[in-house]
Amino acid sequence: MNLKHLTARLISLLGEAGVRENESMAAHTTFKTGGPADLMLLPHTEDGLISVLRVLREESVPFSVIGRGSNLLVSDEGLHGAVVKLAERMDGISVRENRVTAQAGASLRPICLEAIRAGLSGLEFAGGIPGSLGGAVAMNAGAYGGEIGDFITSVRVLDRRFETLCLSAAELDFSYRRSAVAEQEYIVLDAEFTLPEGDPQASMDKMNELNARRRDKQPLNYPSAGSTFKRPAGHFAGALIEQCGLKGFSIGGAQVSEKHAGFIINMGDAFSRDIYELILHVQDTVLKETGVFLEPEVKMLGEF
Structure with a gap:
Protein backbone atom coordinates (compact mmCIF):
# COMPACT_ATOMS: atom_id res chain seq x y z
CA MET A 1 0.00 0.00 0.00
CA ASN A 2 1.44 3.34 -1.08
CA LEU A 3 0.14 5.35 1.86
CA LYS A 4 1.07 8.76 0.45
CA HIS A 5 -0.71 8.09 -2.85
CA LEU A 6 -3.75 6.60 -1.11
CA THR A 7 -4.00 9.46 1.38
CA ALA A 8 -3.92 12.02 -1.41
CA ARG A 9 -6.80 10.27 -3.21
CA LEU A 10 -8.86 10.09 -0.03
CA ILE A 11 -8.23 13.72 0.91
CA SER A 12 -9.51 14.73 -2.51
CA LEU A 13 -12.80 13.05 -1.58
CA LEU A 14 -13.13 13.84 2.13
CA GLY A 15 -10.93 16.89 2.69
CA GLU A 16 -8.09 16.92 5.19
CA ALA A 17 -10.48 16.85 8.16
CA GLY A 18 -11.88 13.54 6.94
CA VAL A 19 -8.58 11.65 6.75
CA ARG A 20 -6.37 10.85 9.75
CA GLU A 21 -3.15 8.85 9.66
CA ASN A 22 -1.87 6.57 12.42
CA GLU A 23 -5.00 7.17 14.51
CA SER A 24 -5.14 5.51 17.95
CA MET A 25 -8.14 3.22 18.17
CA ALA A 26 -8.18 3.65 21.96
CA ALA A 27 -9.85 7.00 21.28
CA HIS A 28 -12.61 5.31 19.25
CA THR A 29 -13.63 2.33 21.41
CA THR A 30 -15.49 2.24 24.72
CA PHE A 31 -12.88 -0.19 26.10
CA LYS A 32 -10.36 2.67 25.61
CA THR A 33 -7.77 0.23 24.26
CA GLY A 34 -6.32 -0.62 20.86
CA GLY A 35 -3.35 0.33 18.73
CA PRO A 36 -3.26 2.71 15.75
CA ALA A 37 -5.11 2.34 12.48
CA ASP A 38 -3.09 3.20 9.39
CA LEU A 39 -5.94 5.44 8.26
CA MET A 40 -9.13 6.70 9.89
CA LEU A 41 -11.70 7.96 7.37
CA LEU A 42 -14.69 10.14 8.29
CA PRO A 43 -17.18 10.45 5.41
CA HIS A 44 -20.04 12.88 5.95
CA THR A 45 -22.31 11.92 3.06
CA GLU A 46 -23.55 8.69 1.58
CA ASP A 47 -21.93 9.47 -1.76
CA GLY A 48 -18.66 10.21 0.00
CA LEU A 49 -18.82 6.88 1.82
CA ILE A 50 -19.40 4.95 -1.40
CA SER A 51 -16.61 6.81 -3.19
CA VAL A 52 -14.17 6.06 -0.36
CA LEU A 53 -15.10 2.39 -0.28
CA ARG A 54 -14.56 2.11 -4.03
CA VAL A 55 -11.11 3.70 -3.74
CA LEU A 56 -10.18 1.27 -0.98
CA ARG A 57 -11.30 -1.64 -3.14
CA GLU A 58 -9.40 -0.34 -6.18
CA GLU A 59 -6.26 0.02 -4.06
CA SER A 60 -6.78 -3.42 -2.41
CA VAL A 61 -6.80 -1.84 1.05
CA PRO A 62 -8.45 -3.84 3.85
CA PHE A 63 -11.00 -1.84 5.80
CA SER A 64 -13.43 -2.01 8.70
CA VAL A 65 -16.56 0.12 9.15
CA ILE A 66 -17.35 1.21 12.69
CA GLY A 67 -19.75 3.44 14.57
CA ARG A 68 -18.97 4.45 18.15
CA GLY A 69 -16.78 1.45 18.95
CA SER A 70 -19.04 0.33 21.78
CA ASN A 71 -18.82 -3.36 20.98
CA LEU A 72 -15.25 -3.61 19.69
CA LEU A 73 -11.97 -4.95 21.01
CA VAL A 74 -9.12 -3.76 18.79
CA SER A 75 -5.70 -5.38 18.88
CA ASP A 76 -2.85 -3.59 20.63
CA GLU A 77 -0.94 -4.01 17.36
CA GLY A 78 -3.47 -1.77 15.65
CA LEU A 79 -5.16 -2.21 12.29
CA HIS A 80 -3.50 -2.35 8.90
CA GLY A 81 -5.50 -0.60 6.22
CA ALA A 82 -8.39 1.76 6.88
CA VAL A 83 -11.09 2.25 9.46
CA VAL A 84 -14.19 4.02 8.14
CA LYS A 85 -16.02 5.71 11.01
CA LEU A 86 -19.62 6.78 10.46
CA ALA A 87 -20.46 8.07 13.92
CA GLU A 88 -18.82 11.50 13.77
CA ARG A 89 -20.58 12.81 10.68
CA MET A 90 -23.28 10.45 9.36
CA ASP A 91 -25.61 10.81 12.34
CA GLY A 92 -28.74 12.60 11.09
CA ILE A 93 -32.18 11.91 12.61
CA SER A 94 -35.58 12.92 11.21
CA VAL A 95 -39.19 12.36 12.31
CA ARG A 96 -42.24 12.33 10.08
CA GLU A 97 -45.62 11.35 11.49
CA ASN A 98 -45.02 8.03 13.30
CA ARG A 99 -41.75 7.23 11.52
CA VAL A 100 -38.24 7.96 12.73
CA THR A 101 -35.38 7.70 10.24
CA ALA A 102 -31.77 7.80 11.40
CA GLN A 103 -28.38 7.42 9.76
CA ALA A 104 -26.07 4.60 10.76
CA GLY A 105 -23.78 6.81 12.85
CA ALA A 106 -26.54 8.23 15.04
CA SER A 107 -26.36 7.29 18.73
CA LEU A 108 -29.31 5.40 20.16
CA ARG A 109 -30.04 7.88 22.95
CA PRO A 110 -30.66 10.87 20.61
CA ILE A 111 -32.86 8.65 18.44
CA CYS A 112 -34.90 7.70 21.48
CA LEU A 113 -35.15 11.33 22.63
CA GLU A 114 -36.30 12.55 19.20
CA ALA A 115 -39.01 9.89 19.18
CA ILE A 116 -40.18 10.87 22.68
CA ARG A 117 -40.31 14.57 21.76
CA ALA A 118 -42.48 13.65 18.78
CA GLY A 119 -44.92 11.78 21.03
CA LEU A 120 -43.75 8.33 19.93
CA SER A 121 -42.93 5.42 22.21
CA GLY A 122 -41.27 2.01 22.12
CA LEU A 123 -37.56 2.85 22.06
CA GLU A 124 -37.21 3.77 25.75
CA PHE A 125 -35.21 0.58 26.37
CA ALA A 126 -32.52 1.84 23.97
CA GLY A 127 -31.96 5.20 25.68
CA GLY A 128 -29.01 3.88 27.67
CA ILE A 129 -27.39 1.61 25.10
CA PRO A 130 -24.13 3.37 24.17
CA GLY A 131 -23.74 2.29 20.55
CA SER A 132 -24.73 3.74 17.20
CA LEU A 133 -27.58 2.62 15.00
CA GLY A 134 -25.53 0.69 12.43
CA GLY A 135 -24.05 -1.66 15.00
CA ALA A 136 -27.34 -1.89 16.86
CA VAL A 137 -29.10 -3.07 13.70
CA ALA A 138 -26.33 -5.54 12.86
CA MET A 139 -26.53 -7.22 16.27
CA ASN A 140 -30.20 -6.48 17.00
CA ALA A 141 -29.19 -4.71 20.19
CA GLY A 142 -31.60 -4.92 23.07
CA ALA A 143 -32.21 -4.47 26.78
CA TYR A 144 -35.02 -4.82 29.31
CA GLY A 145 -37.20 -6.90 27.03
CA GLY A 146 -36.91 -4.70 23.95
CA GLU A 147 -34.89 -5.15 20.76
CA ILE A 148 -34.07 -2.76 17.93
CA GLY A 149 -35.62 -5.14 15.40
CA ASP A 150 -39.01 -4.91 17.13
CA PHE A 151 -39.75 -1.52 15.60
CA ILE A 152 -37.74 -1.38 12.39
CA THR A 153 -39.71 -1.08 9.16
CA SER A 154 -36.81 -0.99 6.72
CA VAL A 155 -33.05 -0.57 6.54
CA ARG A 156 -30.96 0.75 3.67
CA VAL A 157 -27.61 -0.97 3.28
CA LEU A 158 -24.66 -1.29 0.95
CA ASP A 159 -23.96 -4.80 -0.26
CA ARG A 160 -20.53 -6.25 -1.02
CA ARG A 161 -20.51 -4.50 -4.43
CA PHE A 162 -21.36 -1.20 -2.69
CA GLU A 163 -24.79 -1.17 -4.30
CA THR A 164 -27.71 0.21 -2.26
CA LEU A 165 -30.41 -2.19 -1.08
CA CYS A 166 -33.57 -1.46 0.90
CA LEU A 167 -34.43 -4.39 3.16
CA SER A 168 -37.62 -5.04 5.07
CA ALA A 169 -37.60 -6.24 8.66
CA ALA A 170 -38.49 -9.72 7.39
CA GLU A 171 -35.49 -9.74 5.04
CA LEU A 172 -33.23 -8.66 7.91
CA ASP A 173 -34.25 -11.85 9.75
CA PHE A 174 -33.79 -10.47 13.25
CA SER A 175 -33.27 -12.82 16.18
CA TYR A 176 -31.42 -12.64 19.49
CA ARG A 177 -28.26 -10.57 18.95
CA ARG A 178 -28.13 -11.24 15.22
CA SER A 179 -29.45 -10.09 11.87
CA ALA A 180 -28.72 -10.64 8.20
CA VAL A 181 -26.62 -7.46 8.19
CA ALA A 182 -23.59 -9.06 9.82
CA GLU A 183 -24.00 -12.39 8.04
CA GLN A 184 -24.20 -10.81 4.59
CA GLU A 185 -21.51 -8.21 5.39
CA TYR A 186 -23.87 -5.36 4.65
CA ILE A 187 -22.98 -1.80 5.64
CA VAL A 188 -25.94 0.01 7.21
CA LEU A 189 -26.73 3.45 5.77
CA ASP A 190 -29.91 4.29 7.67
CA ALA A 191 -32.98 2.69 9.21
CA GLU A 192 -36.64 3.60 9.55
CA PHE A 193 -38.66 2.88 12.70
CA THR A 194 -42.43 2.85 12.83
CA LEU A 195 -43.53 3.65 16.38
CA PRO A 196 -46.83 3.83 18.26
CA GLU A 197 -48.04 7.07 19.80
CA GLY A 198 -47.27 7.57 23.45
CA ASP A 199 -47.23 10.11 26.23
CA PRO A 200 -43.91 12.03 26.14
CA GLN A 201 -43.66 12.42 29.91
CA ALA A 202 -44.45 8.75 30.54
CA SER A 203 -41.89 7.72 27.94
CA MET A 204 -39.22 10.01 29.42
CA ASP A 205 -39.95 8.69 32.90
CA LYS A 206 -39.63 5.11 31.65
CA MET A 207 -36.32 5.80 29.89
CA ASN A 208 -34.94 7.54 32.98
CA GLU A 209 -36.06 4.69 35.22
CA LEU A 210 -34.35 2.09 33.01
CA ASN A 211 -31.18 4.19 32.94
CA ALA A 212 -31.24 4.45 36.73
CA ARG A 213 -31.43 0.67 36.90
CA ARG A 214 -28.42 0.47 34.59
CA ARG A 215 -26.41 2.80 36.79
CA ASP A 216 -27.37 0.82 39.87
CA LYS A 217 -26.47 -2.61 38.49
CA GLN A 218 -23.78 -2.04 35.86
Missing part, protein backbone atom coordinates in the same frame (compact mmCIF):
# COMPACT_ATOMS: atom_id res chain seq x y z
CA PRO A 219 -20.18 -0.76 36.19
CA LEU A 220 -20.74 2.29 34.02
CA ASN A 221 -17.87 4.24 35.62
CA TYR A 222 -15.28 1.97 33.95
CA PRO A 223 -14.52 1.52 30.24
CA SER A 224 -16.18 -1.62 28.88
CA ALA A 225 -18.11 -2.92 25.91
CA GLY A 226 -21.27 -3.53 27.89
CA SER A 227 -22.28 -7.15 28.35
CA THR A 228 -19.26 -9.17 27.28
CA PHE A 229 -21.11 -12.39 26.44
CA LYS A 230 -24.38 -13.29 24.80
CA ARG A 231 -27.04 -14.85 27.02
CA PRO A 232 -26.76 -18.64 26.66
CA ALA A 233 -30.03 -20.52 26.26
CA GLY A 234 -31.57 -21.22 29.65
CA HIS A 235 -28.93 -19.27 31.58
CA PHE A 236 -27.57 -15.83 32.36
CA ALA A 237 -23.91 -15.26 31.55
CA GLY A 238 -23.25 -13.11 34.63
CA ALA A 239 -24.76 -15.70 36.98
CA LEU A 240 -22.66 -18.50 35.48
CA ILE A 241 -19.48 -16.44 35.74
CA GLU A 242 -20.22 -15.54 39.35
CA GLN A 243 -21.08 -19.18 40.12
CA CYS A 244 -17.59 -20.11 38.93
CA GLY A 245 -16.01 -17.70 41.41
CA LEU A 246 -14.72 -15.32 38.75
CA LYS A 247 -16.29 -12.10 39.99
CA GLY A 248 -13.40 -9.69 40.54
CA PHE A 249 -10.88 -11.94 38.77
CA SER A 250 -8.37 -9.93 36.79
CA ILE A 251 -5.61 -10.26 34.22
CA GLY A 252 -3.39 -7.20 33.94
CA GLY A 253 -5.65 -4.17 33.93
CA ALA A 254 -8.76 -6.11 32.87
CA GLN A 255 -11.24 -7.35 35.47
CA VAL A 256 -14.49 -9.29 35.69
CA SER A 257 -16.56 -6.55 37.28
CA GLU A 258 -17.26 -6.92 40.98
CA LYS A 259 -20.54 -5.09 40.39
CA HIS A 260 -21.82 -7.25 37.51
CA ALA A 261 -19.95 -10.40 36.48
CA GLY A 262 -21.32 -10.18 32.94
CA PHE A 263 -19.07 -7.17 32.31
CA ILE A 264 -15.33 -7.22 31.70
CA ILE A 265 -13.96 -3.78 32.47
CA ASN A 266 -10.80 -1.77 31.92
CA MET A 267 -9.61 -0.75 35.38
CA GLY A 268 -7.64 2.08 33.79
CA ASP A 269 -4.44 0.56 32.47
CA ALA A 270 -5.63 -2.51 30.56
CA PHE A 271 -4.30 -3.56 27.20
CA SER A 272 -6.56 -5.25 24.66
CA ARG A 273 -4.50 -8.40 25.21
CA ASP A 274 -5.47 -8.39 28.90
CA ILE A 275 -9.15 -8.18 28.00
CA TYR A 276 -8.83 -10.86 25.34
CA GLU A 277 -7.03 -13.27 27.66
CA LEU A 278 -9.62 -12.65 30.37
CA ILE A 279 -12.43 -13.42 27.93
CA LEU A 280 -10.71 -16.72 27.05
CA HIS A 281 -10.16 -17.56 30.72
CA VAL A 282 -13.81 -16.92 31.57
CA GLN A 283 -14.98 -19.01 28.61
CA ASP A 284 -12.66 -21.89 29.52
CA THR A 285 -13.57 -21.86 33.22
CA VAL A 286 -17.32 -21.65 32.68
CA LEU A 287 -17.24 -24.40 30.05
CA LYS A 288 -15.24 -26.73 32.29
CA GLU A 289 -17.35 -26.12 35.39
CA THR A 290 -20.84 -25.83 33.90
CA GLY A 291 -20.67 -27.28 30.39
CA VAL A 292 -21.99 -24.01 28.97
CA PHE A 293 -20.07 -22.16 26.26
CA LEU A 294 -20.22 -18.39 26.50
CA GLU A 295 -20.20 -16.69 23.11
CA PRO A 296 -18.76 -13.17 23.16
CA GLU A 297 -20.91 -10.24 22.08
CA VAL A 298 -17.70 -8.29 21.55
CA LYS A 299 -16.28 -8.17 18.04
CA MET A 300 -12.50 -8.58 17.73
CA LEU A 301 -10.58 -6.53 15.18
CA GLY A 302 -6.94 -7.14 14.33
CA GLU A 303 -4.39 -9.74 15.43
CA PHE A 304 -4.78 -11.47 18.80
